[in-house]
Amino acid sequence: MSSPETSEKIPLHVDPTERAWMRAAIAILVVFAISVTIAGFMLGIQLPTTEQRVNPQTLQDAPPWSEPGVREIVAGEQYDVYVVAKRFFYEPNVVEVPAGAEVNFYVTSTDVQHGFKIQDTNVNFMVIPGQVSTLTFTFDEPGSYDYICTEYCGLGHAVMFGSVTVTP
Amino acid sequence: MLTDTTTTPVYELTKSDKRFIGWHIFFAVTALTIGSLFGPLQALQLAGVDWYPNIDFLFIEINGVNSYYQGLTLHGVLNALIWTTFFITGFSTLAVIRGLKRPLAIPMINRVGFWMMVAGLVVAAIPLLGNQASVLYTFYPPMEADSLFYIGLVLVVVGSWIEGLGFYITLYRWRKENPDTRTPFITLAVVINMVMWQIATIGIAVEVLALILPLSFGWVGGIDPQLSRTFFWFTGHPLVYFWLLPAYASWYGMLPKQAGGKLFSDSLARLAFWLFLLLSVPLGFHHQFVDPGVPSGWKYIHSILTFAVGFPSLLTLFTVVASLEYAARKRGGKGLFGWVRALPWGNGSVTAQLLAGILFLFGGIGGIANASYSLNLVLHNTAWVPGHFHLTVASAVTLSFFGISYWLVPHLTGKPLWKPKLAVASSWIYFSGMLIFSNAMHTVGLLGAPRRTPLGLAPYVPAEWNGHLFRVAIGGAIMWIGLMVFVAVVAVTAFQRKRLPEGEVVDVPIAESIQDPQLTPVWLDRWKPWLIATAVLIILAYGPQLIDQVMGIESTSPGFVP
Numbered sequence: 001m002s003s004p005e006t007s008e009k010i011p012l013h014v015d016p017t018e019r020a021w022m023r024a025a026i027a028i029l030v031v032f033a034i035s036v037t038i039a040g041f042m043l044g045i046q047l048p049t050t051e052q053r054v055n056p057q058t059l060q061d062a063p064p065w066s067e068p069g070v071r072e073i074v075a076g077e078q079y080d081v082y083v084v085a086k087r088f089f090y091e092p093n094v095v096e097v098p099a100g101a102e103v104n105f106y107v108t109s110t111d112v113q114h115g116f117k118i119q120d121t122n123v124n125f126m127v128i129p130g131q132v133s134t135l136t137f138t139f140d141e142p143g144s145y146d147y148i149c150t151e152y153c154g155l156g157h158a159v160m161f162g163s164v165t166v167t168p
Numbered sequence: 169m170l171t172d173t174t175t176t177p178v179y180e181l182t183k184s185d186k187r188f189i190g191w192h193i194f195f196a197v198t199a200l201t202i203g204s205l206f207g208p209l210q211a212l213q214l215a216g217v218d219w220y221p222n223i224d225f226l227f228i229e230i231n232g233v234n235s236y237y238q239g240l241t242l243h244g245v246l247n248a249l250i251w252t253t254f255f256i257t258g259f260s261t262l263a264v265i266r267g268l269k270r271p272l273a274i275p276m277i278n279r280v281g282f283w284m285m286v287a288g289l290v291v292a293a294i295p296l297l298g299n300q301a302s303v304l305y306t307f308y309p310p311m312e313a314d315s316l317f318y319i320g321l322v323l324v325v326v327g328s329w330i331e332g333l334g335f336y337i338t339l340y341r342w343r344k345e346n347p348d349t350r351t352p353f354i355t356l357a358v359v360i361n362m363v364m365w366q367i368a369t370i371g372i373a374v375e376v377l378a379l380i381l382p383l384s385f386g387w388v389g390g391i392d393p394q395l396s397r398t399f400f401w402f403t404g405h406p407l408v409y410f411w412l413l414p415a416y417a418s419w420y421g422m423l424p425k426q427a428g429g430k431l432f433s434d435s436l437a438r439l440a441f442w443l444f445l446l447l448s449v450p451l452g453f454h455h456q457f458v459d460p461g462v463p464s465g466w467k468y469i470h471s472i473l474t475f476a477v478g479f480p481s482l483l484t485l486f487t488v489v490a491s492l493e494y495a496a497r498k499r500g501g502k503g504l505f506g507w508v509r510a511l512p513w514g515n516g517s518v519t520a521q522l523l524a525g526i527l528f529l530f531g532g533i534g535g536i537a538n539a540s541y542s543l544n545l546v547l548h549n550t551a552w553v554p555g556h557f558h559l560t561v562a563s564a565v566t567l568s569f570f571g572i573s574y575w576l577v578p579h580l581t582g583k584p585l586w587k588p589k590l591a592v593a594s595s596w597i598y599f600s601g602m603l604i605f606s607n608a609m610h611t612v613g614l615l616g617a618p619r620r621t622p623l624g625l626a627p628y629v630p631a632e633w634n635g636h637l638f639r640v641a642i643g644g645a646i647m648w649i650g651l652m653v654f655v656a657v658v659a660v661t662a663f664q665r666k667r668l669p670e671g672e673v674v675d676v677p678i679a680e681s682i683q684d685p686q687l688t689p690v691w692l693d694r695w696k697p698w699l700i701a702t703a704v705l706i707i708l709a710y711g712p713q714l715i716d717q718v719m720g721i722e723s724t725s726p727g728f729v730p
């Protein structure tokens with residue numbers, strides 16, 4: 001057994017193949033980190049971020065939440081869509097917007113946590129009472145896109161959905 | 169050579185310690201058996217087949233049976249929380265005693281901790297079985313369960329902390345007796361895991377004690393659901409490492425011995441564990457990528473830190489494969505990859521762990537996709553996610569625990585493994601089912617199928633999902649058969665009359681390292697610098713955002729029963 005004095009100075013012994021592996025591992029992970037950075041900052045892939053706080057109990061006493069739905073900002077170009085998630089439906093459960101327009105979704109809940117995922121798009125986020133979730137999306141293809149609840153919200157969770165109708 | 173027996177074990181545990189560890193395994197396997205019952209039912213329900221009415225008699229009906237979610241809550245709680253925590257504390261107790269070759273310093277502390285966990289399990293089981301806590305194992309507020317559910321969970325967690333305290337005192341005493349010896353790897357590994365767990369569970373402790381219980385007792389009228397999620401995921405992410413590290417400890421510190429070789433690098437094995445201590449906790453926001461109340465800058469930071477924690481896993485991959493190759497070549501294995509065939513595939517314990525490792529490779533690749541900021545947007549809360557974690561917790565961890573059980577139960581009971589060939593078969597069956605199941609879940613998730621949803625009842629399921637959902641059901645059924653074979657093998661082993669021949673025991677497989685552990689640098693055996701670094705990193709990666717969220721608390725959400 002080596003004495004404590006000498007053992008203080010023991011260097012870390014690493015087998016040469018393993019050293020090469022460690023370098024490669026770090027390199028791979030750095031590449032991943034860089035690609036995530038590029039995706040996030042340069043390609044503009046957005047995640048929901050802090051938007052606004054609301055009180056779920058008084059939410060629907062005043063606009064815009066007293067009348068959720070589509071608001072035209074610039075005809076054919078920009079729309080705001082307000083959706084309230086409730087057990088076990090969305091208000092409104094049909095939304096109509098034109099193809100090619102920039103659509104800003106604002107979604108919140110008046111009861112428990114829900115999800116909001118528009119099928120075949122990049123729109124997918126948590127809906128949390130007290131918070132407004134938001135993402136922007138442009139539908140290029142006309143058609144019907146279901147939005148479904150992706151977080152367990154109670155007995156009727158499986159039937160909770162709505163749809164976006166994208167007109168040409 | 170199906171179970172190695174010896175007449176001269178290196179160190180014998182006392183009868184009462186063996187019985188104590190045995191109780192952990194008993195509760196763990198019982199929980200797994202009940203929890204997994206729902207697995208194939210869920211898989212069938214996804215494919216549109218409702219078998220729940222057939223098991224109605226198992227429930228205590230109070231409010232009528234909400235079977236899918238009640239079952240899913242039991243599945244998550246019993247499998248992911250109870251099977252793991254009980255098995256891990258039992259295995260860690262063994263690794264502490266056998267590694268240090270010394271009894272527990274104050275056995276009473278560990279006994280109290282354990283029976284507190286059992287009490288917690290019983291308390292939580294009451295509302296779970298009565299359908300008063302069908303909130304799933306993440307129990308996101310403001311959905312509310314009966315208070316007993318939370319109290320039970322608190323008892324389980326605090327019980328595990330107390331068992332941990334028993335380990336620390338034992339290690340401390342040992343250190344006083346052996347000032348210049350490196351802590352045996354296997355002991356260091358499980359104690360690091362326990363420390364990481366104690367730091368991690370502070371999040372859930374705050375969530376339950378400060379936010380949920382006051383609401384549940386009616387002391388306050390509302391809760392802040394976003395803040396609760398943040399505290400939950402402070403614990404939720406490192407939780408997966410708490411499950412995984414004991415499997416890693418076995419892969420590094422035991423499997424090489426079972427395969428007939430040695431641990432390739434003692435130093436790097438330790439380094440990997442220290443890095444897990446350092447990096448496991450400050451990543452939680454990567455579970456909250458699509459939460460509205462967390463700024464995207466913080467999400468980005470945690471995404472990058474998530475890649476950092478990939479490093480110790482890649483290190484593990486190398487060291488474990490190198491150790492296995494060393495063993496296989498000693499057994500006459502040849503060729504660049506051909507050596508794999510020379511491993512002892514006839515040993516059920518080894519096979520289970522090798523198959524665990526293979527499934528974990530797939531799981532690791534999928535994990536990188538989850539961690540990516542942008543891909544997560546598509547995958548969040550889809551069936552991809554359970555597809556992923558059945559490869560990790562339900563494969564890498566669960567199969568490794570199968571493997572450990574195949575020597576541990578004979579070791580503890582002094583009885584020979586019942587039908588060793590069936591033990592080998594159990595893992596292969598489970599493995600095959602898992603390949604089908606997880607592949608189908610990943611695919612249907614990519615196509616947009618949500619998780620936590622009985623798709624058989626959902627009105628929006630497109631036809632293109634059906635073929636994959638059918639494969640989910642088939643794979644799930646096969647997994648369940650493999651799992652039941654495991655349960656049968658360990659149960660018969662434990663309860664049979666037959667004993668090992670007088671004087672023979674199944675010893676704990678502890679691998680030697682190729683390099684003398686005394687030549688491992690001292691900084692890889694010192695707690696202080698690593699603990700300080702861990703605390704600093706957590707404060708940097710969580711502190712400012714946590715303070716913001718706590719200061720901005722708005723307890724405006726009243727509770728809802730599911």
Ligand code: HEM
Pocket residue numbers: 204206207208210211214240241243244247248251304305306554558561562566618619620621622643644645647648649651
């Ligand atoms: C018999 C084998 C098993 C089968 C067929 C199975 C099947 C399933 C299925 C289909 C789901 C998804 C339900 C949904 O999202 O709606 C699920 C969820 C889950 N499973 Fe398993 N499982 C099995 C074993 C295990 C094991 C051994 C573990 C852990 C050690 C485990 C942990 C989980 C967890 C944590 C969830 C998530 C629960 C939730 O979303 O609240 N499963 N399982």
Ligand SMILES: [Cu+2]
Pocket residue numbers: 085086087088113114115149150151152153157160
């Ligand atoms: Cu919902």
